[in-house]
Amino acid sequence: MSEMWTAKLRNKWQKNLPIEKLLPDDQPAYVASWIYTFGVLTLSALGVIIFSGIILAFEGPAWYHTSHVGKFVNSLHFWSVQLFFVFMVIHLWGKFWMAAWRGNRFATWMTGAVAFIASIATAFTGYLVQTNFDSQWISFEAKDGFNSVGVGAWFTVTNLGQMLLLHVAFLPLILGALTVVHVLLVRKRGVVPPIDAEPTSLSEVKR
């Protein structure tokens, strides 16, 4: 009898990502550098974004546009996005200059790059649903851009309902999935060593 798909999946998972790799308690010496902290800082900012976003979704605009606490959570959501992008771009610079796709880490690099694009789309729709003069200006400028490339009827930036649903449902789901895969790949392949570093046991990649 052939092995069940559950057993196949379990065996494949255990082979590729055993629990020691998923939850390591030590890291190679070269990880002791501030530049290696920007990935987890990006994740932390994303955590604050998701947490504050869930509160905003539950309470609604009548709360977050008028009450003091609502305005605070709204601002927390906005400013954690600013920090998220600052940390993510510094993380990207660091990984680009150490050629982080080395050692069979192509998929890790690509999921990070696509997550960056998904973040831009999520932030863009977020700016569009502020329902203020800023969002009105951005949407009317962007509308011409999207119309000029022929997607304006399908992706309508002045359609508040469409932008809000993309911002709170679809895009966070995509970004969340990409982030999970990215982090799992980092755990699977190990943190990339600096270009001149000797590979250590944790950074050695199974080929």
Add this chain to the structure above:
Amino acid sequence: MTGWISDFMNHPATYLKSGWFQISVTNLLVILLMLTVFTLAILIPFPKDEEESKK
């Protein structure tokens, strides 16, 4: 908003222009801040674990 924050924020952005290229002072400052943080993250030594350094 009152005070210096109001004076600082309640007016259109100042832009720097050079031919086809233009950038707001705010965006330029954010980019410079990020480059500074990036440089410091490479240059500043990471604090060592006390137990590790005793070994």
